[in-house]
Amino acid sequence: MMAIARACGFCTPGAGIARLTIPLNKSEGMIKQSKSIEFKLNVGFAAIVLGLIGVITLVLQFKLRAELEDDKATQLQLNGEVLIAELNRQIGMINTLALSVAEFAASAPPQRQLFNQVLPDLIDLTTSQSLVAGGGFWPEPYAFDADTERASFFWGRTTNNNLMFFDDYNDPRGNGYHRQQWYVAARHLPKGQCYWSQSYVDPHSNQSMVTCTVAVHKDKKFIGAATIDLRLEGLSAFFREHTRDTDGYAFAVDQDNRFITYPETSWIKKDGAGDNYTVAELAGTLTALYPIAAALDKLNADIIARARRSTNGFRQIAGSLTDSSPQVSTRNAQIMAAALLRMPDWQGLNTPTLSINNDPLFKEPVNVGIFLIPDTLWKIVVVTPISKNLLSTDTIIGDTLKSLLVPVVILVVLCFIALRHVVIRPLRTITNTLKKETTNTSNEFNLLDENRKDEFGQMAYWYNRRNQELASAMDKLYYANSELAYHASYDPLTNLSNRREFENQLEQLAKSDQWKNYALLFLDLDQFKVINDTCGHLAGDQLLTRVGRKLTMETRDNDIVSRFGGDEFGILTCCEDIEHAGHFAERIRFTIEKAHFSWENQSYAVTCSIGVVHLGDIPADKTTALRYSDNACYAAKDAGRNQVHCYHSTDQLVMQREGEMNWLFKIRDAVKANKLFIEYQPIISLKSHQRKIVALEALIRMRGSDGATVLPSAFLPAAERYSAMLQVDKWVIKEALKTLSQWRPVMNNIEFISINLSAETLCHASLLPFIESNLKEYPVDPSKLCFEVTETHVMINLEAARATLLALRGLGCKIALDDFGAGMSSFGYLRELPVDIVKIDGAFVRDMATDSVHYEFVKSIHNVAQVMSLRTIAEFVEDENTINLLDGIGIHYAQGYAIDKPQSWSIVATMITNDNIIAFAK
Incomplete structure (x- = not known):
C-alpha cells in the first residue's frame, strides 16, 4: 500500500498536501477482455438467466405478476x-x-x-x-x-x-x-x-x-x-x-x-x-x-x-x-x-x-x-x-415457489460460488482496506492496490485519484472555514471583535462568578461625522482603524476590545472598583485626545466620550450593563464631550436619560391615543395704538395620565434626542391646519400663525409633501402660515435646510428665524437664508429694561433687520415698561406673559373674533 498526507479534518493551516502523480492514460486499455469482471459476470449470469427462464416457463405463467403489478400501479x-x-x-x-x-x-x-x-x-x-x-x-x-x-x-x-x-x-x-x-x-x-x-x-x-x-x-x-x-x-x-x-x-x-x-x-x-x-x-x-x-x-x-x-x-x-x-x-x-x-x-x-x-x-x-x-x-x-389486490397472485406465486425451490437453490449456490471467487473476494480485500482507514488516526491514509488488470484495478486507480483531489479540497475548505469563523466574530475594518462576539463574552461573564470583578466601557468618538463627511469615508475608515490600534495598545491582553459599529467601541476590563475603572477610562480618553488625525495635509483633533459601568454595581445581566454604559456615555456627551462619566446607583444624569427614554414611550403613546393638544399664544402689533392681536404661535402640550397639562420642556428634549420630533411636528402641523380650516373668520383677522419646526423635521425629505397634501385636505391660505426655525437647527445641515425653507417660501409661507442672538448667531445668516421675520431671543428682551447692553443688542438686531426689510418679534415680554422700550426702538411685534399666556383655541378665537384689545399685566 502507498501513503499520502491525510487531509480529512486533521491538517493544520499551512500544512502541505502530498499529491500523487498518476498517468492519465493508465486507465485506458488496462483490462483485457477475457480477464474483465464484466465479461465473467456477463457470461455467468447469461447462463443463470437461461436456466431460470427454462424452469419458470415450465411451471409459471410469466406475465401474471407483471400484469397484476401494472394494474396495482x-x-x-x-x-x-x-x-x-x-x-x-x-x-x-x-x-x-x-x-x-x-x-x-x-x-x-x-x-x-x-x-x-x-x-x-x-x-x-x-x-x-x-x-x-x-x-x-x-x-x-x-x-x-x-x-x-x-x-x-x-x-x-x-x-x-x-x-x-x-x-x-x-x-x-x-x-x-x-x-x-x-x-x-x-x-x-x-x-x-x-x-x-x-x-x-x-x-x-x-x-x-x-x-x-x-x-x-x-x-x-x-x-x-x-x-x-x-x-x-x-x-x-x-x-x-x-x-x-x-x-x-x-x-x-x-x-x-x-x-x-x-x-x-x-x-x-x-x-x-x-x-x-x-x-x-x-x-x-x-x-x-x-x-x-x-x-x-x-x-x-x-x-x-x-x-x-x-x-x-x-x-x-x-x-x-x-x-x-x-x-x-x-x-x-x-x-x-x-x-x-x-x-x-x-x-x-x-x-x-x-x-x-x-x-x-x-x-x-x-x-x-x-x-x-x-x-x-x-x-x-x-x-x-x-x-385486496394480490390475494390470487400470492397463491400462484406460493405454488410456483414450491416447484422452483430446488432448481433455484442450486442456481443460487452456483452463483454464490462464482461471485465469491470473481467478485466477493476482491471486494472483501477492498472493504478491509477501507475499514482500516476509518480507524486510522495518523496524518496519512492508505491507497488501494491498482495493479490488478480488471475493473477492481481501475476502481482502485480512480479511488486513489479521487482521494488526491479530496485532500486538496479539504485543505481549501479548512482555510475557508477558518476565514468564515473569523469574520463571524471580528470586525473586518479594525480586526477587533465585533458587537456579537462582545455580547457573547459579556453573557458568558454574567453566568460566571467573575461578573463583579469587571468594568464595561462604552466609547463614542466625538464629531466623527464631521471628519467622515468632510474628508470622505476612506478617511473615516482610517481614523477608526487608528483608534482601534490605540485601544489595543492601551489595554491588556486579557481585556476585550470591540467595535460595536460606526464610531462606537466597547471595552471589557478586569477592574476592582469604579474608581479604578474611571482612571483607566481617563487614560484611554487622554490617549485618543493626544493622537491627532491627519488627512491630506490637514490635522484634526479627535476626542471621545466614555461611559463606565462597574459590573459589580449592577445586576448580572448583559442588556442592563450595555444600557447603563450607553446612558453613561451619553451623559458624558451632554456634559460637553471629551469626558468620562462613571455610573453610580444614584447617578442623576443616567437616571435622567432613563427618564427621557420613558418620555419617548409616552410621546409615542400620546400621538396614538390623542393625548397631545395645542395652545396658542397671542402676538400683538406694536405699530397699532390699540395693541390688537395680529398673530398666534402654536405651542404643543401633552395631557398627563392624571389629566394635568405637561409642558413641552418635559418631553420635547427626549423627542429631539431620540429622533421623534418628525412625528410630533407633523402632528402639530396637521392639527393646526385642521383647526384653522374650520375658523375662516379668525384667519381673516390675523396676519399669520407660527408653527415651530425642529432640525430633524426641517431636513427630512417627507416634510414638503406632507405640508402640500395637508394644505389640499385642509384648505388654508399658505401666506397665513409662518414656520419658525432656530439658527442652531439650520446649521445642522445648512444646504438641506436652506432648500426646504426656499420651498416653503415657494408655497407662500413665511419664515421666522427664532431665538436670534443666542448661540453662534451671525447677521450673515440673515442674508444667506430666506427669512421674513427675526424673533429676538427672550434672554435679551427680558432684561433690556435693566441691562443697557441687552437693550443695545435688541436695538442693533432690529436696525439690521430693518435695513434688510425684515420684521422683528420680541419674545418673553413680561411688563409694560419693556413694551414701551420695544415700541421706542421700532420693534414690529411683541409676545410674552405681559400680553397673554398661551390659551386654548376657543379662548383666543373668541378674543380675535370680538376684536379684543390686550390689557397689559402690571
Whole structure:
C-alpha cells in the first residue's frame, strides 16, 4: 500500500498536501477482455438467466405478476390523478378569488368604507361559500394610511357560516401580521402568483384550513397582501368517496408535510396547539407511519435541492424569510422558497411508491403512492391494502415457489460460488482496506492496490485519484472555514471583535462568578461625522482603524476590545472598583485626545466620550450593563464631550436619560391615543395704538395620565434626542391646519400663525409633501402660515435646510428665524437664508429694561433687520415698561406673559373674533 498526507479534518493551516502523480492514460486499455469482471459476470449470469427462464416457463405463467403489478400501479396512479384534479379545481377557484381581492386593493382608492363594503361581497361569492373560510387585504405599515401603521381588512367565517370582520390584527399592542409566515412570503411573490401556507386550525371557527396569499403591488411597489382561506372540512369525505373502490384511503399533507386531512382526525390534532401534526411528528408515536414520513421528507429534500441548483435567488429568498419572521425556521424557509420559485421541472421529480408491513388503520400490509401538486407543493398519499389486490397472485406465486425451490437453490449456490471467487473476494480485500482507514488516526491514509488488470484495478486507480483531489479540497475548505469563523466574530475594518462576539463574552461573564470583578466601557468618538463627511469615508475608515490600534495598545491582553459599529467601541476590563475603572477610562480618553488625525495635509483633533459601568454595581445581566454604559456615555456627551462619566446607583444624569427614554414611550403613546393638544399664544402689533392681536404661535402640550397639562420642556428634549420630533411636528402641523380650516373668520383677522419646526423635521425629505397634501385636505391660505426655525437647527445641515425653507417660501409661507442672538448667531445668516421675520431671543428682551447692553443688542438686531426689510418679534415680554422700550426702538411685534399666556383655541378665537384689545399685566 502507498501513503499520502491525510487531509480529512486533521491538517493544520499551512500544512502541505502530498499529491500523487498518476498517468492519465493508465486507465485506458488496462483490462483485457477475457480477464474483465464484466465479461465473467456477463457470461455467468447469461447462463443463470437461461436456466431460470427454462424452469419458470415450465411451471409459471410469466406475465401474471407483471400484469397484476401494472394494474396495482395504474389504480394507484388513477386514484392520485382524480384527487389532484379536484384539489386543483378548488385551488384554482381560491387563487382566482385572491387575485380579484389583490386587483381591487391595488386599484381602489384608500377609503376604509369602500374596502369594508366591497371586500366581504368579493370574498363571499355564491360559488365559493362552501370553500372559503375567510380572507381580506393586509397592507404594509403605513401603506394604506400614512398615519396608521396597521390597517388590515379581514373577514372570517363564523360557525353559522357568516363572514364577520375581525379587527384583532389592528391592535397596536398586539402581535400584528407583518411577521406571519403567510405574510412574509408575499414580499417575494411575482404578480399573479399565489403562495399556499401550511395547514392550521382557525381559532375562531375551529376548522382546518390553508391560506392562499397574493402580493399586492401599486405603481410597481409592494404595498401588502391579499388572502383567501380555503376550508378543508369536506376534503376527508371526498377522499373516502374516491378510494372506496380500492378499499383503501387517502390523505393530504401541506408543503411542510403537516397533515391537511386524515381518516382519523383526532390522531393528527395537537392538544391545545391549534394546528395539526406533521407526518414525522405523528410517526414518533405511530411508528408504522415512519416509512411514509421518511419518503415525504426525502421528497421535500429533493425539491429543495433542485430549487437550490436551478436558481441563484433561492438562498436569498430563504434567508430573507428566516430573518423576517420568528415563525419561519431554516428548514421551513427552504421549502417556502422552493414553493415561491415554482421550478418548471418539478414534474420530473420521482414521486415515491412504497409498501408498509403494518398500516396503522388496516393493521395489515399496504401499498402507498405519493403524488405532488406542483403549484402548492402539497402531497396526496393514497393507501391500498395489498391483500385486496394480490390475494390470487400470492397463491400462484406460493405454488410456483414450491416447484422452483430446488432448481433455484442450486442456481443460487452456483452463483454464490462464482461471485465469491470473481467478485466477493476482491471486494472483501477492498472493504478491509477501507475499514482500516476509518480507524486510522495518523496524518496519512492508505491507497488501494491498482495493479490488478480488471475493473477492481481501475476502481482502485480512480479511488486513489479521487482521494488526491479530496485532500486538496479539504485543505481549501479548512482555510475557508477558518476565514468564515473569523469574520463571524471580528470586525473586518479594525480586526477587533465585533458587537456579537462582545455580547457573547459579556453573557458568558454574567453566568460566571467573575461578573463583579469587571468594568464595561462604552466609547463614542466625538464629531466623527464631521471628519467622515468632510474628508470622505476612506478617511473615516482610517481614523477608526487608528483608534482601534490605540485601544489595543492601551489595554491588556486579557481585556476585550470591540467595535460595536460606526464610531462606537466597547471595552471589557478586569477592574476592582469604579474608581479604578474611571482612571483607566481617563487614560484611554487622554490617549485618543493626544493622537491627532491627519488627512491630506490637514490635522484634526479627535476626542471621545466614555461611559463606565462597574459590573459589580449592577445586576448580572448583559442588556442592563450595555444600557447603563450607553446612558453613561451619553451623559458624558451632554456634559460637553471629551469626558468620562462613571455610573453610580444614584447617578442623576443616567437616571435622567432613563427618564427621557420613558418620555419617548409616552410621546409615542400620546400621538396614538390623542393625548397631545395645542395652545396658542397671542402676538400683538406694536405699530397699532390699540395693541390688537395680529398673530398666534402654536405651542404643543401633552395631557398627563392624571389629566394635568405637561409642558413641552418635559418631553420635547427626549423627542429631539431620540429622533421623534418628525412625528410630533407633523402632528402639530396637521392639527393646526385642521383647526384653522374650520375658523375662516379668525384667519381673516390675523396676519399669520407660527408653527415651530425642529432640525430633524426641517431636513427630512417627507416634510414638503406632507405640508402640500395637508394644505389640499385642509384648505388654508399658505401666506397665513409662518414656520419658525432656530439658527442652531439650520446649521445642522445648512444646504438641506436652506432648500426646504426656499420651498416653503415657494408655497407662500413665511419664515421666522427664532431665538436670534443666542448661540453662534451671525447677521450673515440673515442674508444667506430666506427669512421674513427675526424673533429676538427672550434672554435679551427680558432684561433690556435693566441691562443697557441687552437693550443695545435688541436695538442693533432690529436696525439690521430693518435695513434688510425684515420684521422683528420680541419674545418673553413680561411688563409694560419693556413694551414701551420695544415700541421706542421700532420693534414690529411683541409676545410674552405681559400680553397673554398661551390659551386654548376657543379662548383666543373668541378674543380675535370680538376684536379684543390686550390689557397689559402690571
